[in-house]
Amino acid sequence: MDLRKVEESGGGIGLVENKGVVTSSLGGDRGKGEVDSSRALQSFLDNIPIDTIPGIRNSSPxxxxxxxxxxxxxxxxxxxxxxxxxxxxxxxxxxxxxxxxxxxxxxxxxxxxxxxxxxxxxxxxxxxxxxxxxxxxxxxxxxxxxxxxxxxxxxxxxxPFFPVQVADSLFHVLMLFSKHHRLKVVPVVESSNSRVIGFITQSAVVQLLLQSCGLEWFDQIAERALSEFG
Incomplete structure (x- = not known):
């Protein structure tokens, strides 16, 4: 999944509407940069449903x-x-x-x-x-x-077994990984019967985020020091 193409095309998941929010969040007062940059990133990730990520659904049980x-x-x-x-x-x-x-x-x-x-x-x-x-x-x-x-x-x-549903967002997955340090794999379950249909690993999320390189607003966030985010 190329996140640059998702942003350009909208991907059917509302990123076009949020692009303005993301861009405007990066402008303005430097003193608000920490909050605005975090909000911009959250807005982007919160509009990428897990179900749109290739390879989530396994072909076999x-x-x-x-x-x-x-x-x-x-x-x-x-x-x-x-x-x-x-x-x-x-x-x-x-x-x-x-x-x-x-x-x-x-x-x-x-x-x-x-x-x-x-x-x-x-x-x-x-x-x-x-x-x-x-x-x-x-x-x-x-x-x-x-x-x-x-x-x-x-x-x-x-x-620990902390499943996510296919309708959840990539931001939700990142929050699980950040709060539970022992967690390396997040199971994806069907909302109707809670059956596991696939998995998301930490490395898969990192690879997915790396595809955001080249997006102007994302690069501005990535190039900033961690200390600037508190």
Missing amino acids: VLEIKSDDCVQDVIRLLYDKNVSGAPIVGNVNSDFKEFVDRDVGFIEFSSMVLWCLEEFEKVKLESKSNFLGFLSMLEQTSQIGGTKIGELAKSFLWE
């Missing part, structure tokens, strides 16, 4: 894991599917599933692998160089490979 799944099974599953992480589904009583959130967290493939390597070190096991050797070691050490995903929450390996 999102892979989910259960809190009582074993670490070795989940690592193998994510490895086979070439997936970097997955939402964790908690055990919810069928009588209350309509009123309770199914998803309780998100865990990354890399976090589980690092945890296993640390546990191997504790029991004086040396990880083999290839990944298949790593999986074999998990099978041979049930105290590690057989650990339930739910147990990893005690090691703070879960990321």
Whole structure:
């Protein structure tokens, strides 16, 4: 998604009307610069719905894991599917599933692998160089490979599950990342059934913002020192 083209064309999401607000916010009294620049950026980002970002909707159903799944099974599953992480589904009583959130967290493939390597070190096991050797070691050490995903929450390996809906804005996503420092991935859910349909990562947001380079008002904000924004 090229944000420069979005601004030029309007993108059907009201950016044309806000372009004047953004431009005028950058002019005027320098003493109001900190507030006006922030407002200009917010106005722009708040008019980019998540649903307009390419790649948000996965072509296939999102892979989910259960809190009582074993670490070795989940690592193998994510490895086979070439997936970097997955939402964790908690055990919810069928009588209350309509009123309770199914998803309780998100865990990354890399976090589980690092945890296993640390546990191997504790029991004086040396990880083999290839990944298949790593999986074999998990099978041979049930105290590690057989650990339930739910147990990893005690090691703070879960990321909090703060979903956004497809109608939310990019600004809303940025606010979540800024307020929750452990958060690296934000799940995107359907408003009708709360099913996860895709993800937004911190790196994806950064790449998206980098495409704003070349917009005059954006460059004026980007070139200012952080100290000027308080």
